[in-house]
Amino acid sequence: MKVLYIAAECKPFSKTGGVGDVAGELPVALKQQGVDIEIVTPWYGSITLPGADIPFNGRAERAGIVTTDVKGVPVNFIRNSAYFETDYSRGLVRPPFENPDLFKKDYSRPYVDSGKIPFYDDALRFSFFSEACLELIRRKKPDVVHINDWVLGYLFGYMALEKMPQKRVLTIHNIGYQGNIGRESIKGWNIERIAKHKSVGKLFADPRPKWKSVNALRLAMELADQVNTVSPTYKREMTEAENPARYFEGGKGLEKVSQRLDDAGKLHGILNGFEYKSDPTDAAFEKLIAEKSKTKKSLSRGFAKPKGLLLGFVGRAVEQKFKLLKESLDGKCVLEHILEIPNVNIALVATGMKEYEDFLHGFVGRSNFSATLEFAPGKAQEISLGADVFLMPSLFEPCGITQMESLSCATPPLVRWTGGLVDTVKPHTDPKGTGFGFDGRTAREVLENLVQAVKAAERMYREQPEKFLDMQKRGFKQRFLWSTAAKEYVAKLYRSR
Incomplete structure (x- = not known):
């Protein structure tokens, strides 16, 4: 079984939160379970890399690809100077930004926000990254494509449009981040073809019609063969409606999608592990x-x-x-x-x-x-x-x-x-x-x-x-081991039908 594990961050190379920890630790445990696994993540540095030209938003963007490893697990970096290194993306030159110099942000780190439109920067950056991942999937021919959170949701949309046969697995680290962005804001983008598709486009729409937006996390959830989140209790909470009267976050508008997945046996809660520094003696x-x-x-x-x-x-x-x-x-x-x-x-x-x-x-x-x-x-x-x-x-x-x-x-x-x-x-x-x-x-x-x-x-x-x-x-x-989590990932997500 060959798995491509794709994340926006991966320690020790990049880390802003729990995703980076998981991406740097879980694949190592999965490899120890016999899974042929490789990591894919953006390169947030500046080195000369081989790569490929990716057609994107009406032009060709260069995507460099390099491989290193984390404790024996190959890591494939995808590099592009416009989306992962410079002050602001060339995409900001287009409308609705009249003066992109007002919205310069450091694009050399995992998540950014220019403050103009929520999720605009990362929707742009990671929709490109998802296109580049398609090229890796074609080359690597994995059995399973495993993505993390909304930023990679576009990839499942692209894969569905191209009818790619790989099994699709999604891990949700925080259902509150969904990548909602107005339909008007993505005009002319490659992801607009997902939104316009007769069947897949319906799955891209935010479930709250009045928002008139697309929702990358919902897209990924709907198109995934298996979905998990990072604890059993959080899985249950995702299926319940938000209740501010008692400070309960719930499914943040995606509770019905979560419940439907749970009813179908496609939603799982698998507790993260932890890397311990001493023996429990x-x-x-x-x-x-x-x-x-x-x-x-x-x-x-x-x-x-x-x-x-x-x-x-x-x-x-x-x-x-x-x-x-x-x-x-x-x-x-x-x-x-x-x-x-x-x-x-x-x-x-x-x-x-x-x-x-x-x-x-x-x-x-x-x-x-x-x-x-x-x-x-x-x-x-x-x-x-x-x-x-x-x-x-x-x-x-x-x-x-x-x-x-x-x-x-x-x-x-x-x-x-x-x-x-x-x-x-x-x-x-x-x-x-x-x-x-x-x-x-x-x-x-x-x-x-x-x-x-x-x-x-x-x-x-x-x-x-x-x-x-x-x-x-x-x-x-007490011990919460990645080896325990890895066995559940294999049994519930990778080998399940």
């Missing part, structure tokens, strides 16, 4: 706890009560991660309520949206709060290791990797019961508990239960240190 745990104690002392030096419970957070300052902390509860934001709990300290590293960075900056100077609002990988590692509890009050979490990392550091996570967090963290009330959690049937319940979960963590840490240590040990020894 008692000796390794004891060594880690000693390192953890030293690191916590270093992190807590500026706090008024350095021996209190240390909550840690590492991640992006975005709505998904911080909305619940910013919400008002009885006249104060939730973060304020948490900081008022006796013997609770917070240390975090976060960078992202100005709204949330400004929100966090407002707490700097408190005797129990420390924030690093810039990219600081060294500090982030310190917090993951030195914190007593890792805070993850996410609106949604398709799988999540930071809770797996915190568990491996003997740092119990405190999570919202959503998505992959449900599948990886057991509640502290369970005899096999590995962390703390919260949710609710209403918005108020969600916020109140978040504060109560922090109180429960502080209480166990202070009153039941041996029980807390046992929980740390269980989390440290």
